[in-house]
Amino acid sequence: MEFSFLTARKIVFKTGAVADIAQYIAGYGKNFLIVVDPFFKESETMQKVKSQLDSIGAKYTVYGEVSGEPTVEQTDEVCELAVKNGCDAVMSIGGGSNIDVGKAVAALITNGTPAIDYMEYVGRGKKVENEPVPFISIPTTAGTGSEVTKNSVLGSKVQTFKRSMRSDMMLANLTIVDPELSRGCPKKVTASSGIDAMTHLIEAYTTWRATPISDGLALRGIELAGRYLRRAYDDGNDMEA
Structure with missing residues (x-):
């Protein structure tokens, strides 16, 4: 590699x-x-x-x-x-x-x-x-x-x-x-940019050019997006999300 x-x-x-x-x-x-x-x-x-x-x-x-x-x-x-x-x-x-x-x-x-x-x-x-x-x-x-x-x-x-x-x-x-x-971000932008992030994370993990560093970032990012993206969309003031 x-x-x-x-x-x-x-x-x-x-x-x-x-x-x-x-x-x-x-x-x-x-x-x-x-x-x-x-x-x-x-x-x-x-x-x-x-x-x-x-x-x-x-x-x-x-x-x-x-x-x-x-x-x-x-x-x-x-x-x-x-x-x-x-x-x-x-x-x-x-x-x-x-x-x-x-x-x-x-x-x-x-x-x-x-x-x-x-x-x-x-x-x-x-x-x-x-x-x-x-x-x-x-x-x-x-x-x-x-x-x-x-x-x-x-x-x-x-x-x-x-x-x-x-x-x-x-x-x-x-x-x-x-x-x-990100507090003032419109819901549509939160959703579209969040899905953009999720898509890039999945692509980074599944590509044949993946590396140990990108795998670690991608897997953790997918986990965080799955857990918090909907919450961030529902409430832009949810700072944990």
Whole structure:
């Protein structure tokens, strides 16, 4: 057997972690690009994040227009904003779409656009050669797993594709998992992202490429999803679930 195991370089799991985010992100950058969706952009949690950044004297630019499936065109637009404002780190808060955009932008800041050049099968086959700027992922749903993977799934409405930009260097420098952020998740999102997680767990366990590490994670994840997903769906304030 031969395999590699890669994940985010540091994972912090703590209820209420975002309220103390300054202690975790200090040292990763001085000028952050923050990628969120329109709803989160105006949320109380976003105000807490801004206050925490202010407390350590960090600058920030907020991009809050990610909705639906992310595209290479939008990713290029976000990268242009980051470069224009001199951002030296990227933070994504939200679901998989926000995280995928931020992950790609962190790499594109140092490697250059357009994003399509790096896309598998449809691009020019370019590789991420320069170390991306520090990337911090903060998921608000439990399902996609994008916060700890090395690929960014992007599409194009113009060229009608959905492919991955992928590199070992695109793994998050820091992932903050705060269950409090899932409190406001709509039931439909809780259900769909939870089933997404369960599906990936089953696939990971049954694939011929399974490893001792993936088996352990998959079996434990299936057990937890089976025990708690329905409870989390029924009551978004059930923090144990």
